[in-house]
Amino acid sequence: FSVGQAILQCLGCLLTFPRARSNRQPAVPTASSISVLPNSLHQDIINSLASTTSFLHHSHKDREHDICQSVSAVIMMVFQYSPNPAHHCQLLECLMILKQNILKDAS
Numbered sequence: 001f002s003v004g005q006a007i008l009q010c011l012g013c014l015l016t017f018p019r020a021r022s023n024r025q026p027a028v029p030t031a032s033s034i035s036v037l038p039n040s041l042h043q044d045i046i047n048s049l050a051s052t053t054s055f056l057h058h059s060h061k062d063r064e065h066d067i068c069q070s071v072s073a074v075i076m077m078v079f080q081y082s083p084n085p086a087h088h089c090q091l092l093e094c095l096m097i098l099k100q101n102i103l104k105d106a107s
Helices: 001-016 027-035 039-059 073-079 085-100 100-107
Strands: none
Touching: 001 039, 001 100, 027 039, 027 073, 039 073, 039 085, 039 100, 073 085
């Protein structure tokens, strides 16, 4: 459990400081961690994605965010590996801040 939390903290740091014009999509490894970490950490993963999304929105309103380029992959991972519909809703609500027409990515 504590190792999983340490991994999430590390991934959270990567999400918070994305490199400009980078091909790396740090949201994807964070979202994909939901497939290997225990169910007890799923809420922490969603919270990490949500807080980073909010941070990116408020700090870089004029730029396109790295997470916008990988929205479909993030949604797919969470929908596939988290059985909790509350996680699905929380993720979609947070991603709606960054990208309009999020339902096109979710379907």
